[in-house]
Amino acid sequence: MGGRDSAYEAAGTAAKGDGVSPGAADATPFPTAMQEGLHSCEVCGLLSRPAPGEEEGRCPRCDEELVFRKRASIQRTWAFLIAAAVCYVPANLLPVLSTTTATGTETDTILQGVILLWSPTGWPLSLIVLVASIMIPSAKILALGYLLVSAQRGSVQNSRQRVRLYRMVEFIGRWSMVDVFVDTFTAALIQLQPLMSVSPAPGLLFFAAVVVLTMLAVESFDPRLIWDATIPKEVVYG
Amino acid sequence: MTGAAYNEALSDASLISCSHCDLLQRLPQLSPGGSARCPRCDKELWRRRDDSLNRTLALALGAALLYVVANAVPMLGLTIVGRSASTTVLGGVQTLWQDGQGMVAALVLFTVVIAPALQIGLMLGIVAGALRASPPRWVGKLLRHYPTTRTWSMIEVMMLGVLIALVKIADYATVIPGVALFVLGALVFVLAAMQAGFDAREVWEKIEWADGTRHMRPRGPLPKGTA
Numbered sequence: 001m002g003g004r005d006s007a008y009e010a011a012g013t014a015a016k017g018d019g020v021s022p023g024a025a026d027a028t029p030f031p032t033a034m035q036e037g038l039h040s041c042e043v044c045g046l047l048s049r050p051a052p053g054e055e056e057g058r059c060p061r062c063d064e065e066l067v068f069r070k071r072a073s074i075q076r077t078w079a080f081l082i083a084a085a086v087c088y089v090p091a092n093l094l095p096v097l098s099t100t101t102a103t104g105t106e107t108d109t110i111l112q113g114v115i116l117l118w119s120p121t122g123w124p125l126s127l128i129v130l131v132a133s134i135m136i137p138s139a140k141i142l143a144l145g146y147l148l149v150s151a152q153r154g155s156v157q158n159s160r161q162r163v164r165l166y167r168m169v170e171f172i173g174r175w176s177m178v179d180v181f182v183d184t185f186t187a188a189l190i191q192l193q194p195l196m197s198v199s200p201a202p203g204l205l206f207f208a209a210v211v212v213l214t215m216l217a218v219e220s221f222d223p224r225l226i227w228d229a230t231i232p233k234e235v236v237y238g
Numbered sequence: 239m240t241g242a243a244y245n246e247a248l249s250d251a252s253l254i255s256c257s258h259c260d261l262l263q264r265l266p267q268l269s270p271g272g273s274a275r276c277p278r279c280d281k282e283l284w285r286r287r288d289d290s291l292n293r294t295l296a297l298a299l300g301a302a303l304l305y306v307v308a309n310a311v312p313m314l315g316l317t318i319v320g321r322s323a324s325t326t327v328l329g330g331v332q333t334l335w336q337d338g339q340g341m342v343a344a345l346v347l348f349t350v351v352i353a354p355a356l357q358i359g360l361m362l363g364i365v366a367g368a369l370r371a372s373p374p375r376w377v378g379k380l381l382r383h384y385p386t387t388r389t390w391s392m393i394e395v396m397m398l399g400v401l402i403a404l405v406k407i408a409d410y411a412t413v414i415p416g417v418a419l420f421v422l423g424a425l426v427f428v429l430a431a432m433q434a435g436f437d438a439r440e441v442w443e444k445i446e447w448a449d450g451t452r453h454m455r456p457r458g459p460l461p462k463g464t465a
Contacts, residue, residue, distance in 0.1 A: 032261055040260065049248065060448060061449075062382055062442070116406075186403045189403070190411075195321070196410070200339045204342055227259045227261075
């Protein structure tokens with residue numbers, strides 16, 4: 001098999017800091033590992049060849065079970081995404097904190113928390129919570145929906161922008177947890193019964209669920225599906 | 239694990255495919271500090287680190303020390319009309335639990351206590367094993383779970399949340415930042431440096447193979463008949 005490998009060299013690798021210029025433009029038909037019948041290990045990165053006629057295998061280096069694409073990636077991502085969208089509604093409508101003072105009990109939703117923080121000195125933090133808790137979760141749900149629909153339709157447009165969008169969603173997702181921590185430590189500290197006490201309210205669970213479910217959706221999505229539409233159908237698994 | 243048989247490795251170990259677009263390509267030899275990016279989707283394929291294992295070991299030991307201190311001492315305190323209160327990281331989890339928010343308590347416990355501990359612990363194990371002359375297979379077992387602990391370890395997010403909570407509470411009471419707050423701030427940077435200096439590819443290339451065929455496989459083509 002030594003002879004076959006040399007053919008792959010055509011697709012060069014851009015090496016920053018090594019003086020190698022980036023490879024050819026988008027238009028050239030790039031061979032992918034799947035087209036060549038090779039498995040790329042998601043755990044250790046090793047490229048290996050399954051037994052003839054097999055679609056599954058095991059990585060000889062790290063023992064990971066190998067397939068060409070993440071199993072049921074589209075279905076699993078949709079499932080997590082729909083669950084996240086369902087939880088998004090109570091996460092924003094139900095209160096996340098309740099404050100008990102001598103005069104009674106008040107509850108706050110996430111948006112009310114943002115408004116409460118808004119003051120001449122506190123507005124930057126209010127903005128952080130607004131972006132992290134309201135804008136990022138909704139943008140994530142929309143972005144993942146777009147990535148799924150475009151991958152399912154076999155879109156060949158904007159692949160580079162779409163994979164960049166995926167990376168952005170992957171990078172930024174964890175920061176939505178910030179509101180969970182704000183509420184956790186506000187409640188932990190303000191336990192001054194009967195003067196004033198703060199406790200978490202039911203909305204917090206739904207909000208945390210949105211963050212976790214969207215993170216799981218990102219992990220289930222296989223970004224290589226963005227590019228698969230550029231491969232002529234007959235050579236898939238070729 | 240059961241199931242499929244072991245795949246056959248390619249004879250040329252520098253051939254890889256991009257994890258984000260599956261493009262086949264040859265990874266160039268890099269000098270320390272150099273990085274290689276996919277020409278099609280711009281994914282960083284590899285960044286070679288200088289003296290990666292020793293530096294990562296030093297930073298992981300530092301992180302372990304900071305982690306222990308951060309969880310042992312109070313993080314936040316307040317005084318209001320003659321009353322005072324303080325809480326630790328675990329205190330936050332405990333309050334959630336007592337208020338009937340068991341699921342959220344478990345999530346907070348996992349993301350700021352368990353996952354960071356696993357992240358630091360696995361890294362110590364990986365580096366200690368990889369520094370041996372012939373890294374055994376268990377190093378690979380630790381390394382395969384490391385990315386998960388990194389994804390769910392959210393100390394930096396918690397720091398931002400705690401700072402926002404401090405500003406909120408400052409309207410009602412005098413807040414006292416605890417020692418743990420500063421230690422956690424340092425831990426965020428040490429963990430980021432540990433992560434940035436670690437070169438997983440270097441470790442994978444040294445490791446004993448799961449199929450038992452090879453050990454310390456050299457980069458580049460092997461003589462015919464060995465692959």
